[in-house]
Amino acid sequence: MTEDDDIISIQNLNKWFGNFHVLRDINLTVRSGEKIVICGPSGSGKSTLIRCINRLEVHQEGEIVVNGVRLDGSLKNLEEVRSEVGMLFQQFNLFPHMTVLENCALAPMWVRQMPREEAEALAHKFLARVRIPHQAAKYPGQLSGGQQQRVAIARALCMSPRVMLFDEPTSALDPEMIKEVLDVMVELANDGMTMICVTHEMGFARQVADRVIFMDDGEIVEENAPEAFFSDPRSERTKLFLSQVL
Amino acid sequence: MAEWTPKPPRPAPASSVGLGAWARRNLFATPGDVALTVLGSIFIIWLGNMLLDWALINASFSGDDRTACLKPEQGACWPFIDAKLGQFIYGRYPEAEIWRVNLVFLFGFAGLVPMLVPSAPLKSFNIAFLLGLYPVFTFIMLTGGLFGLPRVETTDWGGLLVTLVVAVTGIAASLPLGIVLALGRRSRLPVIRYLCIGFIEVFRGVPLITVLFMASVMLPLFLPDGVNFDKLMRCLIGVALFSSAYMAEVVRGGLQAIPKGQYEAAAALGLGYWKTTRLIVLPQALKLVIPGIVNTFIGLFKDTTLVLIVGLFDLLGIVQFHFTDASWATPETHITGYVFAGVVFWSFCFAMSRYSIFMENRLSTGR
Numbered sequence: 127m128t129e130d131d132d133i134i135s136i137q138n139l140n141k142w143f144g145n146f147h148v149l150r151d152i153n154l155t156v157r158s159g160e161k162i163v164i165c166g167p168s169g170s171g172k173s174t175l176i177r178c179i180n181r182l183e184v185h186q187e188g189e190i191v192v193n194g195v196r197l198d199g200s201l202k203n204l205e206e207v208r209s210e211v212g213m214l215f216q217q218f219n220l221f222p223h224m225t226v227l228e229n230c231a232l233a234p235m236w237v238r239q240m241p242r243e244e245a246e247a248l249a250h251k252f253l254a255r256v257r258i259p260h261q262a263a264k265y266p267g268q269l270s271g272g273q274q275q276r277v278a279i280a281r282a283l284c285m286s287p288r289v290m291l292f293d294e295p296t297s298a299l300d301p302e303m304i305k306e307v308l309d310v311m312v313e314l315a316n317d318g319m320t321m322i323c324v325t326h327e328m329g330f331a332r333q334v335a336d337r338v339i340f341m342d343d344g345e346i347v348e349e350n351a352p353e354a355f356f357s358d359p360r361s362e363r364t365k366l367f368l369s370q371v372l
Numbered sequence: 373m374a375e376w377t378p379k380p381p382r383p384a385p386a387s388s389v390g391l392g393a394w395a396r397r398n399l400f401a402t403p404g405d406v407a408l409t410v411l412g413s414i415f416i417i418w419l420g421n422m423l424l425d426w427a428l429i430n431a432s433f434s435g436d437d438r439t440a441c442l443k444p445e446q447g448a449c450w451p452f453i454d455a456k457l458g459q460f461i462y463g464r465y466p467e468a469e470i471w472r473v474n475l476v477f478l479f480g481f482a483g484l485v486p487m488l489v490p491s492a493p494l495k496s497f498n499i500a501f502l503l504g505l506y507p508v509f510t511f512i513m514l515t516g517g518l519f520g521l522p523r524v525e526t527t528d529w530g531g532l533l534v535t536l537v538v539a540v541t542g543i544a545a546s547l548p549l550g551i552v553l554a555l556g557r558r559s560r561l562p563v564i565r566y567l568c569i570g571f572i573e574v575f576r577g578v579p580l581i582t583v584l585f586m587a588s589v590m591l592p593l594f595l596p597d598g599v600n601f602d603k604l605m606r607c608l609i610g611v612a613l614f615s616s617a618y619m620a621e622v623v624r625g626g627l628q629a630i631p632k633g634q635y636e637a638a639a640a641l642g643l644g645y646w647k648t649t650r651l652i653v654l655p656q657a658l659k660l661v662i663p664g665i666v667n668t669f670i671g672l673f674k675d676t677t678l679v680l681i682v683g684l685f686d687l688l689g690i691v692q693f694h695f696t697d698a699s700w701a702t703p704e705t706h707i708t709g710y711v712f713a714g715v716v717f718w719s720f721c722f723a724m725s726r727y728s729i730f731m732e733n734r735l736s737t738g739r
């Protein structure tokens with residue numbers, strides 16, 4: 127592997143919320159096309175870690191380089207990184223005052239300065255890909271949770287991101303809707319998207335992850351290939367966690 | 373095993389649908405309800421009867437002076453309104469120039485109606501007309517002094533004209549100013565934040581009368597000699613600043629109701645502060661606070677009557693002024709004048725209220 131293949135490089139990352147040390151000496155590199163699943167108990171810092179990658183959270187120490195751009199607080203670098211990194215949220219966070227189509231076409235039009243027709247064609251293409259081509263004219267409030275999350279995926283894809291971050295994308299969904307979202311995520315993984323997923327869906331981790339990362343108390347406790355991670359975890363802490371979630 | 377066939381739907385029992393069922397449920401459900409319904413009906417009939425007597429049956433409709441309104445059991449004295457209507461609408465605006473005011477009213481109406489109908493075309497053109505061309509046109513037409521139009525001093529303006537000029541200017545200025553102040557109050561830059569907080573708290577903390585007095589009496593003392601701008605203009609600025617402080621707090625309420633996730637989703641897509649504010653935050657925040665915004669507009673519309681304090685005659689002021697006309701001194705003149713002014717104010721406010729409900733329903737997107 128060469129340096130050029132590293133799309134995300136995190137060195138000695140430390141972050142505090144007030145006096146609370148939430149991320150402690152995190153080191154992580156992600157190669158282009160890699161799928162990483164991050165798991166761990168709540169409060170372990172996993173969401174905070176991926177939110178640092180597009181600087182929704184500001185870190186105090188260490189270095190984060192995304193797609194060759196260093197996150198150093200400059201507005202230009204920030205906007206460059208954010209337009210290349212897509213993100214999914216637990217609560218979908220669609221814009222309720224816009225139709226599904228407008229949600230998807232918004233960023234291409236206003237960030238990439240794409241003409242409206244082109245942006246809407248792009249939106250239709252990705253809405254078809256997440257299997258909701260016929261809901262384009264509806265408002266998010268008229269869709270089910272699973273459909274909303276798939277719209278959110280389409281919205282992120284419209285920016286042709288190099289990396290997708292998933293922050294517990296299925297945690298707010300009813301059981302029968304989890305599958306429709308995971309199916310789309312699996313397809314995305316098979317198409318070669320670089321993905322970092324915070325999730326409790328261990329089946330998904332087994333199926334698509336190249337690496338599984340286990341975090342606790344703001345540290346990366348274990349980092350392993352999925353087979354080894356699930357069948358033969360190295361640390362006692364991981365074993366305890368797996369025994370509770372599997 | 374027996375085959376399952378779905379039961380066909382049956383119509384609801386006659387006792388649960390229709391007018392009779394509605395009346396039973398809402399008007400006559402219990403003895404208490406029956407009593408309330410009867411008492412309420414009696415009250416409404418009594419009140420309606422009284423109003424009808426006063427406004428129509430015992431009222432006078434024609435006449436040229438007080439003698440028309442002096443019969444026993446006299447009701448409303450409508451000839452008073454009829455005789456003074458020109459004054460009530462235009463104040464002391466010279467009669468030969470009144471066409472200018474009418475033209476301003478007409479253009480304002482023609483610009484506003486398509487603006488308020490959401491499906492009307494050419495919205496951006498319409499906005500440009502109302503916010504760009506129309507104010508300039510109005511200013512030139514009403515004050516004159518250009519293009520051969522004789523000059524009309526604002527001291528000669530009055531009545532509904534002054535009410536509308538003050539209210540419309542206040543409304544048009546307070547919304548954008550209020551939005552800017554509300555955003556400024558939430559700014560992360562301390563200088564901007566404290567400036568906005570200071571402005572809002574000062575203007576919200578003093579009565580409008582004080583602001584108007586300051587504008588018309590105190591302000592000239594601070595201006596250099598020879599600099600003297602129009603009293604109406606000073607009132608307009610005072611009213612606009614005052615109502616923008618209120619508007620800022622209404623808008624801030626809406627801004628605070630926008631979930632953090634909306635900002636994060638916008639940021640994650642690469643939208644910056646201004647684009648996020650304009651495309652994501654304000655459309656949602658303003659929609660949420662439409663009732664509050666219109667409430668402020670209505671309050672402002674009625675507060676225009678306070679310009680009387682500094683010697684400007686708005687609709688109510690000029691109605692009251694004409695009570696002193698000896699040729700119309702009758703026991704019913706006052707009440708007729710107040711009812712007329714009340715109905716005019718109420719019509720404008722009620723129209724605003726209905727329109728806000730219409731917009732709320734229209735902008736609702738199922739959440």
